[in-house]
Amino acid sequence: MEPLNHLQSFVQSAESGSFSAAARRLGLTPAAVSKNVARLETRLGVRLFQRSTRRLTLTEGGERFLGQIGGALATLQDAVAGLSKDDGQPAGTLKVSMGQAFGREHVLPMMGDFLARYPSILPDWHFDNQQVDLVGEGFDAAIGGGIELSPGVVARELARIHVVAVAAPSYLAGRALPAQPAELAQLDALLRRSSPTGRLRSWTLQHASGDQTTVELPRPRAIFNDPEAIAHAALMGLGVAMLPMPFVERGLCSGELVRLLPEWHFDAGAVWLYYPSKKLLPAKTRVFIDFVLERFRSERFAQRMQVT
Template sequence: MEPLNHLESFVQSAEGGSFSAAARRLGLTPAAVSKNVARLEARLGVRLFQRSTRSLTLTEGGERFLAQIGPALATLQEAVAGIDTDDGQPAGTLKVSMGQAFGREHVLPLMGDFLARYPAILPDWHFDNQQVDLVGEGFDAAIGGGIELSAGLVARELARIHVVAVASPRYMKGRKRPRHPSDLAELDTLLRRSSPTGRLRSWTLRQARGEEVTVDLPRPRAIFNDPEAIAHAALMGLGVAMLPMPFVERGLRSGELLRLLPEWHQDAGAVWLYYPSKKLLPPKTRVFIDFVLERFRNERFAQRMQVA
């Protein structure tokens, strides 16, 4: 019987249309996938792919072979995935990437309940604001935004994120509440400098009925490159900030922060749950995905990220 990695390299290349796509799914280099397929062809004495610099297509023999081994390979993979249990319970190390502040505030609090339900799973959670290569770096899942949805990845939306104007009651004491985004120019502002470009990020707010305003900000009180630091500065009463709801929701609920211009916001895109698009996910990954989706849904996370 052929080595399983040779067969997986062939099937993933056929399904993904390239050695590069197969490499991302399998956590290998394109060269390694190509070598596995070449060894399989040599063993079978059949050319499975027609190769060119731009495309990879199955030969007639390759199509027959894919039809023959596809179901059998899926059965083997299911058997391997089933080993990833302990007395019938999901088990093993669960490697997950997530943003630092978001992970600490919204994902880490779930760990106690998750471990109580699945005690044989060992969380290996990476708190990092840099994008990761989910497949290439061997992650089981990732939570965040901006990861390229390449072949081999699935993304489930957890929430659309609104960016809102906030300030502490201490800062606003004796000051007139803004009624229009242009009024923010009269207040001390806490600005964010973009790490990639070094530019100050402008404030653009949109109203539900469609009006959009870009605010002129002539009075920065302080400049940061980290939204979590801006949130702390706002809590200290240093000025007005525009921040994503995950950073300010707790302060708004406790009354430590006030939402200014409640009819206005900026759309910051979505936060997603990413995982490899394997037909048969390991049990530890499947139960983590289901657990996160269930908890975020039950706690109305998506609704909380859009209203104060």
């Protein structure tokens, strides 16, 4: 195994783009960092950087090696840091990815209790609706959906998410409530445009009996590419929206939103807790996983996200 300082010099140089910046982070001289990287290249028999007077650029082999060791190096560093603590408490930087609106509404409120229980852990939470490479980008965990289950990634289901039709009481005042999904086409619709394809998303609903129907897309009142924006527009009384329960639960509970067609919904799939599968999972990651699972379970999150 390569000396830890050689690997640290490589990773920091790759992330910062220069030996000088890496040296400042590591408390070394640029010459020492350069020498560590050179020794690592010699040992591996692969050139990791293309060097110029202005900047370092990873070679193809360097990019591949960085992806392979980034998360593993963080785990080693955390393990060393953890062993050096006398109290034995989980410690280190906890890098987690989560959706923007979902993270703010359902995960961020947990942070206070989590930090009170584990004060030596530093949350480094990334609120992003884009999928991440859990292992390659060095994340300790991720919360969301659709992450590819590459080798070494574990997924724990937090809840099935139902999509429902909602509108504000101010919009519904003086209007007849729809009795069938087809009647939604007569109302002002707040539609969502798919970010990957640019197409308008259709409205599909399933009855409690199992029958399923797709609503002919009504004339839109407004179009958004963000479900949180659609939820705000619905709260403003601008029209009817089809939204996942995480975005409308608070409005439904407060009465600011009304659910239409209560016997109809759509199953949008699950929200998952992802983490790298390791025999020696860092303590900081293990306690975070256990904390989230216990909190979502105690708050009956899965039951609240399903309407039937």
